[in-house]
Amino acid sequence: MGIKAFAPASIGNVGVGFDIMGLCLERPGDEVIARTSETPGLRITKITGHGGRLSSDIDKNTAGVAARSLLEHLGESGRGIELEIHKKMPFGSGLGSSAASAVAAVVAVSELLRTGLSKRELLHFACLGEQVASGSYHADNVAPSLIGGIVLIRDSATLDVHRLHVPKGLYVVVVYPKVEILTKEARAILKPDVTLKQYVSQSANVGGFIVGLYNSDIALIGRSLRDDIIEPQRAALIPGFYDVKSAALSCEGVLGCSISGSGPSVFALCANSLAAESAGLAMQQAFAGHKVESDIFLSPINQEGATIC
Amino acid sequence: MGIKAFAPASIGNVGVGFDIMGLCLERPGDEVIARTSETPGLRITKITGHGGRLSSDIDKNTAGVAARSLLEHLGESGRGIELEIHKKMPFGSGLGSSAASAVAAVVAVSELLRTGLSKRELLHFACLGEQVASGSYHADNVAPSLIGGIVLIRDSATLDVHRLHVPKGLYVVVVYPKVEILTKEARAILKPDVTLKQYVSQSANVGGFIVGLYNSDIALIGRSLRDDIIEPQRAALIPGFYDVKSAALSCEGVLGCSISGSGPSVFALCANSLAAESAGLAMQQAFAGHKVESDIFLSPINQEGATIC
Numbered sequence: 001m002g003i004k005a006f007a008p009a010s011i012g013n014v015g016v017g018f019d020i021m022g023l024c025l026e027r028p029g030d031e032v033i034a035r036t037s038e039t040p041g042l043r044i045t046k047i048t049g050h051g052g053r054l055s056s057d058i059d060k061n062t063a064g065v066a067a068r069s070l071l072e073h074l075g076e077s078g079r080g081i082e083l084e085i086h087k088k089m090p091f092g093s094g095l096g097s098s099a100a101s102a103v104a105a106v107v108a109v110s111e112l113l114r115t116g117l118s119k120r121e122l123l124h125f126a127c128l129g130e131q132v133a134s135g136s137y138h139a140d141n142v143a144p145s146l147i148g149g150i151v152l153i154r155d156s157a158t159l160d161v162h163r164l165h166v167p168k169g170l171y172v173v174v175v176y177p178k179v180e181i182l183t184k185e186a187r188a189i190l191k192p193d194v195t196l197k198q199y200v201s202q203s204a205n206v207g208g209f210i211v212g213l214y215n216s217d218i219a220l221i222g223r224s225l226r227d228d229i230i231e232p233q234r235a236a237l238i239p240g241f242y243d244v245k246s247a248a249l250s251c252e253g254v255l256g257c258s259i260s261g262s263g264p265s266v267f268a269l270c271a272n273s274l275a276a277e278s279a280g281l282a283m284q285q286a287f288a289g290h291k292v293e294s295d296i297f298l299s300p301i302n303q304e305g306a307t308i309c
Numbered sequence: 310m311g312i313k314a315f316a317p318a319s320i321g322n323v324g325v326g327f328d329i330m331g332l333c334l335e336r337p338g339d340e341v342i343a344r345t346s347e348t349p350g351l352r353i354t355k356i357t358g359h360g361g362r363l364s365s366d367i368d369k370n371t372a373g374v375a376a377r378s379l380l381e382h383l384g385e386s387g388r389g390i391e392l393e394i395h396k397k398m399p400f401g402s403g404l405g406s407s408a409a410s411a412v413a414a415v416v417a418v419s420e421l422l423r424t425g426l427s428k429r430e431l432l433h434f435a436c437l438g439e440q441v442a443s444g445s446y447h448a449d450n451v452a453p454s455l456i457g458g459i460v461l462i463r464d465s466a467t468l469d470v471h472r473l474h475v476p477k478g479l480y481v482v483v484v485y486p487k488v489e490i491l492t493k494e495a496r497a498i499l500k501p502d503v504t505l506k507q508y509v510s511q512s513a514n515v516g517g518f519i520v521g522l523y524n525s526d527i528a529l530i531g532r533s534l535r536d537d538i539i540e541p542q543r544a545a546l547i548p549g550f551y552d553v554k555s556a557a558l559s560c561e562g563v564l565g566c567s568i569s570g571s572g573p574s575v576f577a578l579c580a581n582s583l584a585a586e587s588a589g590l591a592m593q594q595a596f597a598g599h600k601v602e603s604d605i606f607l608s609p610i611n612q613e614g615a616t617i618c
Contacts (some may be wrong), residue, residue: 020513108614154517154533157508162520163531193502199538201464203328203512208463210516211471214523222465229508 002035003112007104007306009089009297010096010144011174013265016202016209016259018230022096022144022151025299027174028089029145030097031309032063032104034112037080042068047293049087059132061085063105065309066129070106073125074115081109090295092180094261096141102129103145107306119147119305123159133186141261148305150213166301167216171273172282175244176265177294181237186262189237193227196258202229218255225256225269238264240290247282254279273298311344312421316413316615317604318398319405319453320483320576324567325511325518327539331405331453331460332613334481337398338454339406340618341372341413343421346389351377358396368441370394371407372414375438379415380433383424390418393452399604401489405450412436412454416615428456428614432468444493450570457614459522475610476525480582482589484553485574486596486603490546495571496544503538512536527564528578534565534578547573549599554590562589582607 008029014021037043044056058064063085071077083105091098103126110117126142138156147163152252154160194202208224211217235241238259248257248268253275257268266283272274280296287294317338323330336460353365353373367373372394380386392414398406412435419426435451447465456472463469503511517533520526544550547568557566557577562584566577575592578586589605596603 002478017512017516019509020516024571030366040404138565152513152516152520154513154520154529160517160529160532162524164520165523192505194505196501196506197498199503199508199511200328202508203326203515204461204463206512207326207329207461207519208469208471210519210523211461211463211473214474214519215471215529220463223469 001112003108003228004031004033005108005111005306006031006309007100007107007145008302009100010141011231012094012096012140012261013227014150015225015227015256015274016205017152019138019140020153020228022140022153023172024144024148024302024305025174025297026302028095029087029298030088030100030104032101032108033084034108035082036112039080040078042071042081042083044085044276044285045082046084047087051217053091053161054085054087060127062133063101065132066102066126067105067109069128070109070122070125074113076113081112092182093176094181094259094263094265095174096145096178096261098133099126099130099141099145102120102126103142103306105129107308108139111308122146123161127159144305146305148303150301152210163193165214166303167213167218169272170301171276172267172269172277172299172301173270173283174260174265174297175280175283175287175294176297177238177292179239179264179292181263186234186237190230190233198229203224221269222255225258227258231258234259238266239292240287241266243289244283244286247286248279251275251279251282310421311342311592312417313340313342313618314417314420314615315340315618316409316416316454317611318409319450320481321403321405321449321570322536322539323459323535324536324565325514326461327536328447331449331462332481333457333614334483334608336608337404337606339397339409339413340395341410341417342393343417344391345421346391348389348606349387351380351390351392353394354391355393356396357549362400363394363396371438371442374441375411375435376414376418378425378437379418379431379434383422385422387424390421399485401491402485403490403568403572403574404456404483404485405570407442408435408450408454410438411435412451412615414438416617421616431455432470437470443605453614455614457612459610461519472490473519474523475612476512476522476527478581479610480579480585481576481608482579482585482592482594483569483576483606484573484589484592484603485606486547486601488548488573488601495543495546499542507538511536527605528564530578531564534567534568540567543568547575548601549596550575552598553592553595556595557588557605560584560591568590
């Protein structure tokens with residue numbers, strides 16, 4: 001017997017909320033198939049789409065660690081389970097690739113064993129998996145990939161996460177330039193301090209963004225969707241970033257544009273799908289002007305999160 | 310002919326949102342009476358309740374500057390108008406005393422001249438008055454005193470202010486210890502930087518507080534109503550602050566407790582009026598233990614703001 005789960009990509013930070021927000025896309029995403037086996041223990045039997053870069057050692061694989069943590073919690077460590085991991089999104093892209101694999105693994109295993117656990121209850125195990133890749137226990141990609149929507153992570157340690165109201169029609173475009181940034185490196189370049197003034201204005205933008213979402217105030221979302229702290233420090237890691245951003249913002253209906261997670265993908269939040277399409281092409285063209293190839297992903301806000309498929 | 314306006318006290322920062330939030334109380338507050346006069350020009354004819362500490366020179370008085378700015382905007386600088394200012398709240402208390410006078414003045418003058426201007430349109434002139442007292446153009450006391458509610462000030466310069474949804478039943482107690490702190494001094498002691506980690510957790514609390522308000526999630530409001538950046542720096546200015554805070558938090562139904570504005574008043578946000586009453590007495594007793602006399606003000610969230618009375 002086998003179960004296939006799909007877990008979508010996500011946009012960590014959403015520009016305005018460094019380390020405290022994430023947004024769920026409909027595509028791309030990863031698939032994990034879990035099957036019962038007569039051989040005791042958890043094994044990874046197949047990994048596709050990873051270009052030889054993922055280990056099938058359970059301890060070193062986000063999906064493996066996530067699934068094993070769940071099995072340990074259930075007292076089912078000895079259960080014979082095989083995982084197949086199908087990576088269908090780029091690595092080191094800033095789209096939450098490792099989170100998606102961890103999420104798909106726990107969702108598939110939970111369904112296979114008919115645990116009846118809610119997504120909220122699965123969150124912890126997916127975060128344990130994500131920790132293998134990122135080095136820290138945090139939910140800003142895992143939570144949106146699992147539960148969908150735009151998520152505020154008030155506190156990762158206690159998984160105090162909240163889905164925010166999302167106005168109808170919002171659409172996202174992500175443009176992934178084919179250069180690689182490792183999350184660990186992107187964190188290492190950040191200054192350890194911010195000025196009090198930056199803190200005040202950025203926290204005001206966090207507030208304005210959330211109020212804009214709840215009040216469906218599209219203009220307020222647009223004014224608030226900015227990152228004056230992290231983006232300027234990371235922009236240099238992305239060839240042509242400011243040209244790409246300008247290209248996006250010059251399109252009608254684009255509310256804001258910033259770095260997805262720790263990059264290099266750049267996203268634009270848009271008032272509708274048409275704006276997202278225009279912005280995507282403009283952004284791709286701007287990258288091309290810097291001799292960088294890129295892929296475009298268009299998506300509404302995914303309100304469902306990970307699914308059994 | 311005369312018009313009397315009342316403008317209420319307010320809690321700047323609301324603990325969690327330094328420089329970006331304010332909350333409107335029902336009492337105390339200031340009254341300003343505006344009367345037409347046959348003598349051209351604006352004059353302050355009477356000030357009560359100020360202990361000789363306010364100037365009746367228009368240029369040096371928050372109510373005077375606010376009213377004059379409005380009259381200039383209307384092209385009515387020559388109009389004969391007399392102002393009476395009745396201070397009914399303590400100075401330098403952290404309750405937005407100067408903002409209340411400025412707000413009451415513009416509301417009274419606007420009504421007297423039947424300008425038809427909305428409160429939103431009056432906000433700018435009240436901020437100009439407040440600027441005389443505080444040295445900067447900011448709306449975190451003026452906006453809640455004028456429009457009521459719990460207000461997010463996304464940007465003072467453009468007066469991008471937003472009333473937040475407020476769950477039913479929330480109640481506030483403010484305890485004013487009879488020591489004085491000047492806003493300018495309270496600002497001067499603040500360190501110019503915060504750590505990135507502090508920024509992340511405090512901005513998460515701003516987000517959590519707003520989501521808690523919109524979702525009427527009382528527990529989330531309680532977890533989020535904290536200030537790990539400013540409060541520790543200012544606590545030493547308030548005798549016995551941590552004892553007062555502990556006393557408040559030990560009462561059932563108290564969601565959070567912090568410094569009102571730049572102090573010395575300490576407020577507690579409560580789930581209901583009973584909790585606020587208990588907390589007020591406990592806080593007063595804690596101040597007494599430090600040989601500090603104090604006054605208690607109990608109030609629901611004032612959703613109306615300044616009024617003609």
